[in-house]
Amino acid sequence: MRRFDYYRAISVDEAIALLNEHGEGGMLLSGGTDLLVQIKEAGLAPAYVVGLSGIDELRELRSNGDGLHIGAGVLMHEVASDGTVQAQYSALCDGAGVVGSRQTRNMATVGGNVCNAAPSADTGPPLSVLDATVHVAGGGGTREVAIDDFWTGPGRTVLDSEVVTHITVPAPPANAGSFYERHTPRQIMDIAAVGTAVYVELDGDGNCSQARIALGAVAPTVVRAPAAEAALSGGPITAARAAEAGRAAAGEATPISDQRGSAEFRTHLVEVMTTRSILHAAERAQG
Amino acid sequence: MAKQIFTLNVNGRDHEVYTEPNQSLLEVVRDELRLTGAKEGCGTGDCGACTVLVDGRIVTSCLVLAPDAAGREITTIEGLADGEKLHPMQQAFIDHGSVQCGFCIPGMILSSVALLEENPAPTRDEIRRGIAGNLCRCTGYRKIVEAIESVAGS
Numbered sequence: 484m485r486r487f488d489y490y491r492a493i494s495v496d497e498a499i500a501l502l503n504e505h506g507e508g509g510m511l512l513s514g515g516t517d518l519l520v521q522i523k524e525a526g527l528a529p530a531y532v533v534g535l536s537g538i539d540e541l542r543e544l545r546s547n548g549d550g551l552h553i554g555a556g557v558l559m560h561e562v563a564s565d566g567t568v569q570a571q572y573s574a575l576c577d578g579a580g581v582v583g584s585r586q587t588r589n590m591a592t593v594g595g596n597v598c599n600a601a602p603s604a605d606t607g608p609p610l611s612v613l614d615a616t617v618h619v620a621g622g623g624g625t626r627e628v629a630i631d632d633f634w635t636g637p638g639r640t641v642l643d644s645e646v647v648t649h650i651t652v653p654a655p656p657a658n659a660g661s662f663y664e665r666h667t668p669r670q671i672m673d674i675a676a677v678g679t680a681v682y683v684e685l686d687g688d689g690n691c692s693q694a695r696i697a698l699g700a701v702a703p704t705v706v707r708a709p710a711a712e713a714a715l716s717g718g719p720i721t722a723a724r725a726a727e728a729g730r731a732a733a734g735e736a737t738p739i740s741d742q743r744g745s746a747e748f749r750t751h752l753v754e755v756m757t758t759r760s761i762l763h764a765a766e767r768a769q770g
Numbered sequence: 771m772a773k774q775i776f777t778l779n780v781n782g783r784d785h786e787v788y789t790e791p792n793q794s795l796l797e798v799v800r801d802e803l804r805l806t807g808a809k810e811g812c813g814t815g816d817c818g819a820c821t822v823l824v825d826g827r828i829v830t831s832c833l834v835l836a837p838d839a840a841g842r843e844i845t846t847i848e849g850l851a852d853g854e855k856l857h858p859m860q861q862a863f864i865d866h867g868s869v870q871c872g873f874c875i876p877g878m879i880l881s882s883v884a885l886l887e888e889n890p891a892p893t894r895d896e897i898r899r900g901i902a903g904n905l906c907r908c909t910g911y912r913k914i915v916e917a918i919e920s921v922a923g924s
């Protein structure tokens with residue numbers, strides 16, 4: 484492997500201090516499943532690397548009536564196998580559960596997935612529709628960033644020599660449901676050609692009182708689909724209204740063509756998968 | 771960066787290693803500890819030939835920095851047998867003719883053992899998904915799946 488200096492931090496404060504001490508060009512390492520691949524394959528040459536895997540406070544996964552706290556270092560397998568996440572934050576469980584192989588899920592962290600800022604990241608659309616907040620710590624203190632404002636481009640975030648400490652998700656009400664699915668050319672061990680996440684809340688009459696829809700891999704970042712959300716809100720979730728929202732979502736996607744599919748194919752997938760994800764999320768909301 | 775000394779617990783024994791801290795666990799296990807069961811196929815997490823157990827869970831050791839594995843319990847294929855007595859999964863792979871060139875097999879066996887720890891009675895589909903992170907270029911997987919099924923059923 485390309486040589487680099489490596490410092491293991493044992494606290495968030497120490498990680499920030501190491502970044503400040505060693506200056507420009509340092510990178511943070513959590514599970515390493517993106518960063519080490521980029522160093523080995525993509526020619527990434529960090530001036531030095533700060534390891535986060537020894538920081539206990541980043542490993543906390545807990546929930547209460549207010550919501551879910553996911554430490555940045557929590558592993559995909561821990562999220563996917565957590566009973567509360569499965570029941571209440573289902574889209575996140577769907578996303579974490581399809582990342583890579585069992586080996587990958589034993590190493591890959593949620594924080595790394597979010598910070599790597601791939602538009603295809605499988606926890607991206609779920610965290611977006613679940614209205615997550617990213618908690619960041621740096622030399623100047625701490626700040627909170629709404630997940631939809633966190634990504635600024637492919638591989639780019641608002642972080643500036645900062646560490647993501649955790650992600651919080653507000654507890655959804657009982658009449659809510661969420662769902663994520665992705666399409667991959669290969670069944671397993673592939674990256675999403677399209678990902679669709681949907682969150683819905685139903686009122687007492689079964690009408691959709693709140694809808695959030697997010698799309699993966701069809702824009703420079705994970706994006707919300709506001710026209711589709713508007714099309715779905717305020718009425719019952721029928722097959723026809725779901726299909727209408729699906730068409731609206733397809734109009735909001737701006738995919739490129741690559742080896743995982745042409746722009747045209749991806750746009751078609753957005754329509755079909757958004758429609759289907761809406762119906763699955765509604766089923767869970769009733770469930 | 772200067773070499774560092776740290777302790778790795780591999781197959782129940784502590785080993786002091788002295789390497790650059792950007793070495794992968796795979797590099798240290800193979801080149802320093804001379805445990806060459808784990809293989810480097812891709813080096814990027816895709817093939818599973820480098821699979822080892824860390825605290826009982828499978829990881830691709832090509833994407834673990836060795837210092838990050840200090841203080842954890844590492845098991846390689848060399849640590850699976852009980853003295854001369856093979857682990858039931860190793861024996862099943864032999865009995866079912868699951869091995870051809872053998873390159874994928876150390877990782878495949880460790881993934882299979884860990885799979886049954888997590889899910890003692892997997893369906894055939896769960897087995898196939900459970901070894902999806904371990905590529906085999908030779909066997910077509912069928913006899914591997916049969917070997918795992920035989921251990922799960924016994």
Ligand SMILES: Cc1cc2nc3c(=O)[nH]c(=O)nc-3n(C[C@H](O)[C@H](O)[C@H](O)COP(=O)(O)OP(=O)(O)OC[C@H]3O[C@@H](n4cnc5c(N)ncnc54)[C@H](O)[C@@H]3O)c2cc1C
Binds near residue numbers: 512604673
């Ligand atoms: C074989 C394989 C299959 C994969 N399959 C999928 C898949 O199906 N879906 C998918 O979405 N991804 C997949 N990935 C990509 C990767 O596993 C995920 O993105 C993973 O969640 C990254 O987490 P990590 O902890 O390994 O990140 P790392 O590689 O450690 O870090 C990723 C990036 O985030 C930064 N970072 C990490 N933690 C923090 C923090 N706390 N604060 C600030 N910055 C931080 C790092 O500096 C780096 O830039 C796959 C990777 C491999 C090797």
Ligand code: FES
Binds near residue numbers: 813830833
């Ligand atoms: S060598 Fe590690 S996964 Fe291929």
Ligand code: FES
Binds near residue numbers: 870875906907909
């Ligand atoms: S036996 Fe040759 S790669 Fe599996």
